[in-house]
Amino acid sequence: MSGAIVARLPDGRLHLQHGPIDIVAAAFGSAAAVQAAHARAAARFATVLEELVSELAALRSPEAAVSGRIARCMAAAVAPFRPAFITPMAAVAGAVADEVVAALAGPGVLRAYANNGGDIAFWLAPDQALTCALAVTGGMDRVTVRAADPVRGIATSGWRGRSLSLGIADAVTVVARSAAAADAAATMIANAVDLPGHPGIGRRPACRVQADSDLGARAVTTAVPSLPPDDRGRALDAGLRAAQGFAARGLIEGAALFLQGECRMTGALALPEREATGV
Template sequence: MTAEKDWVRELAPGQVYFDYGPVSMVVTAVRNGAGDSALCAAAAEIVENNLRTLGQSLDMLRRYPAHVDPKALTGTARQMADAVLATGDPWLTPMAAVAGAMSDAVADFLWERGAEKATANNGGDVALRLAPGQKLDMGILYDLNRNGVDRVVRILPEHGIGGVATSGLGGRSLTTGIASSVTVFSARCARADALATLLADRSYIESPAVHTCLAAEVDPDSDIADLTVVTAVDALTDGEKRKALDQVLAEAELQYRRGGLRACVAAVQGMTATFDPEKILNDR
């Protein structure tokens, strides 16, 4: 593969890295039984076009749901808004789904051009498309502040999972919760991204160990500048960890009934909980 753009780099046959503005994405594609780097590289156009068009809708995408008009949005911007509005939460802006929606756009491009197995991993928000007979082993992190995979689950086409996203303290975005990580499995990555943000937010508890400030103090340009975010969490008691996880599981149950969430895995300082009503998270 010869990259025409200096921000596109082949990592291995059928695996290409994009490093463009806010996008840091590893793209993989198997077509006709072999890794297809040229197909992966062609998806760079999708990233460029989406970043340009999203910039034109940025004002609307940074608003809270009560002030979002989805009919005024199209394409990826509309998918972001729809993913957030579907949760029913009043404090998630469409920006909560931006990384996942970008992953979906790239994965859709690969899939529509004949890939039988495709992934777009945008900083941990992974869109995947699997044809019958394919499989994907997905690593889960219990703590976003450290490296290393803590659990591996095998995803099959019949599971209906097209997106996996993780949020929590130490992630790329600010959080109002205390979870070390919350990983959500959904049919689309934009939806998984929004849900992971929401479930991580639901982990918040009142405790002297939890340190907070206004988001504007950390990032004056944040889309949630007027909300209180968690900056650090000291050692928690087992009871506090369990309370936080129970709150995440309660929200997971609600979102499952709303039809968006398929399963999730949450962790708070080494204590974990899994919501998997359909038993689709089979460990490898």
């Protein structure tokens, strides 16, 4: 396995890539503070993949013990959703983003973010804000996160995304107190947007789609036909009930669920927009 790649993009942002991990990150502040922040993030990122690979078997198991810093963050993020099936891998992208943004934070940094394939972690000094563009449909294309808000992570999941899903949501975007928590919750809510037994929905065992999937032989969604309004509504309402339950338990701050042009929203996801540096 080749080593981590660290590059400065033309616009000054930091690009971190190693194996399947591909992060765009940035810090804002004085030139010296930004340079130091990017150096800290690059140094921390250098061993992230090796740390995860060393515990990969345990991370793919629902109950196995883990010891690494990021692995423990992943395990903690998924634990509140049990006894439903979920492994720490449901929070891997968010947990890595959290780790990188923690490295970016430091003296002179006003705000920072790490975008790990669409799962985003933030750090904000008092009175600061960041506006994030979302790759979703339904009229919601950005979220502004302010220092006074509890939100520090955004994640999106769905059957059309890079990860496998048990449900049929085109996308579920979640805001939470960390990117790892948002990542885990988005996975569970996307799974809940479903029409069990629907004959038109294509499903295959996860292990036949990705041989190393942590979902094993569980049936994941591979195709969703055009659905009538009643079916779309039933599927979205099932996911919305799950999201509202997670919000009531303090696991998320808000969620938006999308399916074939329809949307359900709950909580504080649509934060008021303010002028801020965009992600």
